[in-house]
Amino acid sequence: MAEFIPVEPFDIVIFGGTGDLSRRKLIPALFHRYLDGQIDASCRIVGVARSEMSKSEFVEFAENACKAASENWHRDDWQNFAKLLEYVAMDVTEEGADWDPLKAYLTDDGRPRVFYLATTPLIYVATCEALGRAGLNTPNARLVLEKPIGKDLESANAINEGVGAVFDEHAIYRIDHYLGKETVQNLLVLRFANALLEPVWSRNAIDHVQITVAESIGLEGRADYYDRSGAVRDMVQNHLLQLLCLTAMEPPNTLDADDVRTEKIKVLKALKPFTAETVGADTVRGQYEAGLVDGEPVISYLETLSDDKPESKTETYAALKVEIRNGRWADVPFYLRTGKRMKSRKSNIVIQFKATPHRLFDNADRVPNRLVMNLQPDEGMRLYMQVKEPGPGGLRLQYLPLNLSYAENFTLRYPDAYERLLMDIVRGNLALFMRRDEVEEAWRWVDQLLASWAETDQPLETYAAGSQGPTQAAVMMDRDRRTWWQ
Numbered sequence: 001m002a003e004f005i006p007v008e009p010f011d012i013v014i015f016g017g018t019g020d021l022s023r024r025k026l027i028p029a030l031f032h033r034y035l036d037g038q039i040d041a042s043c044r045i046v047g048v049a050r051s052e053m054s055k056s057e058f059v060e061f062a063e064n065a066c067k068a069a070s071e072n073w074h075r076d077d078w079q080n081f082a083k084l085l086e087y088v089a090m091d092v093t094e095e096g097a098d099w100d101p102l103k104a105y106l107t108d109d110g111r112p113r114v115f116y117l118a119t120t121p122l123i124y125v126a127t128c129e130a131l132g133r134a135g136l137n138t139p140n141a142r143l144v145l146e147k148p149i150g151k152d153l154e155s156a157n158a159i160n161e162g163v164g165a166v167f168d169e170h171a172i173y174r175i176d177h178y179l180g181k182e183t184v185q186n187l188l189v190l191r192f193a194n195a196l197l198e199p200v201w202s203r204n205a206i207d208h209v210q211i212t213v214a215e216s217i218g219l220e221g222r223a224d225y226y227d228r229s230g231a232v233r234d235m236v237q238n239h240l241l242q243l244l245c246l247t248a249m250e251p252p253n254t255l256d257a258d259d260v261r262t263e264k265i266k267v268l269k270a271l272k273p274f275t276a277e278t279v280g281a282d283t284v285r286g287q288y289e290a291g292l293v294d295g296e297p298v299i300s301y302l303e304t305l306s307d308d309k310p311e312s313k314t315e316t317y318a319a320l321k322v323e324i325r326n327g328r329w330a331d332v333p334f335y336l337r338t339g340k341r342m343k344s345r346k347s348n349i350v351i352q353f354k355a356t357p358h359r360l361f362d363n364a365d366r367v368p369n370r371l372v373m374n375l376q377p378d379e380g381m382r383l384y385m386q387v388k389e390p391g392p393g394g395l396r397l398q399y400l401p402l403n404l405s406y407a408e409n410f411t412l413r414y415p416d417a418y419e420r421l422l423m424d425i426v427r428g429n430l431a432l433f434m435r436r437d438e439v440e441e442a443w444r445w446v447d448q449l450l451a452s453w454a455e456t457d458q459p460l461e462t463y464a465a466g467s468q469g470p471t472q473a474a475v476m477m478d479r480d481r482r483t484w485w486q
């Protein structure tokens with residue numbers, strides 16, 4: 001049984017409390033932490049939104065959210081948890097907004113106060129300024145910012161400046177929920193708690209790395225946001241780059257937030273920028289057409305958008321060949337790809353080792369070892385090796401995995417990434433959150449990619465919904481005599 005160490009009592013205010021993130025992730029995450037005894041009964045969870053809603057309507061909204069997210073629903077548990085909930089209807093950006101009703105719910109004993117901005121980034125700065133005017137930027141306050149933090153370096157700077165004028169950097173928690181996923185954290189354990197990997201974790205033994213985050217879902221009612229962002233801003237700038245950083249970074253001195261974040265930034269700074277000369281060969285952008293996902297017909301991206309955008313060129317897929325310019329990774333490409341409406345939901349990191357230098361078994365191909373880390377679903381790791389097929393009559397080789405499956409080894413319920421991240425915020429542990437310079441460095445590199453695409457008018461490839469993505473992505477690998485791991 002896992003042991004959950006309770007966190008100190010805290011209050012949390014969720015701006016955008018009736019929104020999608022609050023419903024799907026935040027309230028269920030708090031409910032599950034409560035069920036495991038991590039959250040004290042004196043905690044306050046206050047939803048804030050513009051909608052005029054009574055407390056009981058908000059409690060009903062939260063109940064439906066938790067029911068949808070929980071396998072074992074018990075009315076008694078729910079009724080106890082519901083006592084923690086409060087609701088305040090207000091427009092936080094309005095000049096004369098009355099903050100007194102919200103303040104009245106907050107406990108005045110110096111406990112951590114978490115202000116979670118689950119709203120559009122367009123009002124991050126205005127909300128922080130209002131929090132400041134209301135005197136709520138106290139030393140015990142913690143500010144949580146959801147991605148996207150801006151849409152480019154300039155807008156990210158503006159947000160960081162604006163929120164930084166009200167809250168100290170050490171009080172700002174910039175979330176990338178991929179960092180709260182179990183298997184993503186396991187990457188750190190795998191790399192740094194197993195002595196056998198470090199000597200081979202470099203250009204000496206590794207041929208290349210592939211990072212895939214494929215989704216079978218489409219826009220999920222977020223067409224407006226998504227069409228302004230595209231796959232690079234929505235997924236690469238944050239989740240894929242974070243996975244790349246954890247795979248490629250040097251061992252940090254300690255697990256302290258700044259030690260870990262400093263190592264990740266070094267990787268971001270070492271990324272080779274794309275240019276108009278390289279972007280054509282080293283990247284693919286695509287958009288899905290109609291197709292079949294899980295046997296169900298799916299309409300094209302363009303048809304999902306409202307009628308006024310029949311010509312949208314937004315990418316729903318991107319594949320990139322990335323170079324890290326440092327001693328460990330020189331000449332080891334990192335291939336990244338992500339897409340919506342792909343064949344299945346599958347995220348993994350594949351470390352492909354070099355083939356044996358000499359062909360000893362002349363009836364066998366020199367198939368290289370691969371370490372495949374499955375992030376979702378089927379969390380676990382497989383180390384693919386060549387083994388002898390049993391039986392007489394010569395040596396026949398088979399390519400089989402040493403299999404470390406999480407489902408087979410751990411019977412625990414998998415906590416959602418937000419559960420861990422919320423508890424880390426209360427504990428004041430910043431290690432899994434992005435520092436200002438990290439976000440900005442990632443945008444600097446992404447801006448360069450997007451500018452190169454714009455400069456060269458990079459073609460938009462198409463792919464059928466339910467497929468593996470545009471064929472151009474396979475061609476890109478083929479050019480390097482490599483293939484994507486399927």
Ligand code: BG6
Pocket residue numbers: 147215234235
């Ligand atoms: C979000 C993106 O950050 O991550 C979404 O905005 C995407 O477009 C989601 O679907 C994927 O998260 P997960 O945890 O389902 O892999």
